[in-house]
Amino acid sequence: MIPILSRINELSRIERSIGLSDVEKGEQAALRTQYLQILRGQVFSTLLSVSVRDTLGNDVTPKKLIDKKIANAQ
Structure with a gap:
């Protein structure tokens, strides 16, 4: 729970x-x-842990999200 709520x-x-x-x-x-x-911030951190897969199991995570993950990891 967020304390200021x-x-x-x-x-x-x-x-x-x-x-x-x-x-x-x-x-x-x-x-x-x-x-x-x-x-x-909570939504952003949740989205950084998401990977998108198609019906065949291939990773189709958008490049923009992958770039954000890489930038956030540094």
Whole structure:
């Protein structure tokens, strides 16, 4: 579980009930940006472990993905 998610949810509940101050709105925006960066990083690392095979078992992983794997390994 992503640790900042509980604070994001807490701010969301406060926003719906009584509204947020300007400071809390800034915090919420910063936390959401950070959350998206974490999520994108997780998706990226998952994609780096993927290999695509056709029905005959041949590796048909796109060259762009292979290049990213090589660049990330260095």
